[in-house]
Amino acid sequence: MPTDSILSVRDLEVSFPVRGRRPRRYVRAVTDVNLDIRPGETLGLVGESGCGKTTLGSSVMRVRPEATGTISYRDSRNRLLDALNLARTDERVYQREVRMVFQDPHSSLNPRMTLRDIISEPLRMLTDLAEPEIDHRVRDITERVGLDVSHLRRYPHAFSGGQRQRVSIARALAPGPRLVVADEAVSALDTSVRSQILNLLQDLQDEMGLTYLFVSHDLSVVEHVCDRVAVMYLGRIVEIAPTTELFSNPRHPYTEALISSVPVPDPRLRGSRERVRLTGEVPDPSKPPSGCPFNPRCRHATGLCATEVPAPRPLGEGRTVACHHAEDLRLAGITGDPPPHTDRDR
Template identity: 70%
Template sequence: MPDDMEMGDERTVLLTRDLSVRFPVRRGPGSRVTGHVRAVEGVNLRIERRETLGLVGESGCGKTTLGSSVLRPRDEATGQVLYRSADGRVLDVTALRGEDLATYRREVRMVFQDPHASLNPRLTLLEIIGEPLRVLLGLSGTELEDRAAEMLRRVGLRPGHLRRYPHAFSGGERQRVSIARTLVPGPRLVVADEAVSALDVSVRSQILNLLQDLQDELGLTYLFISHDLSVVQHLCDRVAVMYLGRIVELSGTDELYARPRHPYTEALISAVPVPDPRRRGSRERIRLAGDVPDPADPPAGCPFHTRCRYATERCVTEEPPLREVAPGRLVACHHAEDLRLAGAG
């Protein structure tokens, strides 16, 4: 079991240390390994109790791989994932077996992106929500049904719907069912992977408000994965920006949106819609040159330098470490102190 000192104070729920995930590339006779896709590269994250940490970046940046590795590190993963359980023990997630693994599966759960694909159409809501109660808590009969009905009520649906099938519900209602299934065994940490991206805009705010209410009510901690910075701004306490498998900026949400320190963050923020129609067009939209580099063959130096309008010779040859440039602000950019980047305004 890891030393508690590795986790810091008791507010820390989960810690990743130098977490990397590299998938082998196989080609030719015998499917020889000719290289590796660097999906996640040396990520260090700390998630504190009852906070919402946002993880943002373009599609393919590695954020979903990182989220799934938190649930249970893949065989391709190296580094450490440490978790502080409800009884205060620090667990090395990569080495979990037996009862400790069962505890982790109860206490760390995921809400998936697509409520249509994540619910079995052949099962009733009672069977869907009741499955984790049966498998993880050993409940059955009236006790299981009462717990399922109570959780359905908590997410804003009627307990009388327990014997209906998923096709009878709208997309937003199905996501409420997915949230109920995730929360019914009583988790402490929830990984929400693009949990509102498949929903209509009119429904997103309702689900986001529900997640906030449940967090306050149940004392939950969230790792919220999204490509939509306007959603992250609404929900998250801190934001980690990911590019090509690496964290390039980590900051409190308000500070990050007001004054980004990494050029990639500036470009992402410039794409966030301006809600006030009188101010639309007042902010420059930064269009990044070229495509995201191949994660199987990343560029030397700063991974972002091939698309960065501020890149210098140093950026081409020297990879910047993720370093603290102000209290609570980590940035992987050689010029973070010198650049004056545009925020949301």
């Protein structure tokens, strides 16, 4: 595990059996995933629905017993913990320091519990704080997320979607985590409320020194909040790069297609950028294509792509790409113009 990482994933695989199949067939939801998350950064995880983003996030949260490989976490005492094989004494530490904010703020909250009970529950389960300390912590985090402490006796149904998501954030942050997995945390919210929650997450990150794994299908949101971005396709990481570099100079054809679908906010510029439309459907993960998983939909595919799976390899500063022809392709970024490649990229 790199010394500058708080979480390191190596050779992660998650497979699910297909029900009713004889002989039994397996769906590989996540395949050979490797990534590192640095302290204090926001790493975006993007891709189409069904690509394995949520499965990867839930594996980090240890709710996927099918996961194999290694997930290493550096805790607050600088100890390395194997998240998939935690000792009993370390389970509370990991659960306290690695927390999750879910997509749906309605179904993720118990309608029979008051806000005070919802926020204080992880404190009672994961800490040894006395009741006065728990009450102080609940009030403090409630105010930090922008809610009124006078509402702590109310139930979730009394709040709007945005307020419920603030409650979810407060519950996740109450035990004092270091790493937060935000799984589509703003996708169920209205546009105006979405920006408020994003700003809140960034403010809390600065105040509390948080690290985020930000799972999303919305690249416009990812561009706004993430320091680096990992792109997933059919269970594999196909590109990782700093956000600015990825959006201005994508090096994988799938990344280019995703970026081309980002709406142009200026009405005068709409239509000035070519939309890369992918042909065909996402392959059946129980019967993935041979070679590169993206090759049936890639306009740059060659015979090599149909026979050999490309291994992720470094390409420039801070970038990793899994494409046989990444050095030779000139792909369009967010501006619509493919930048020239330099010798440094090779």
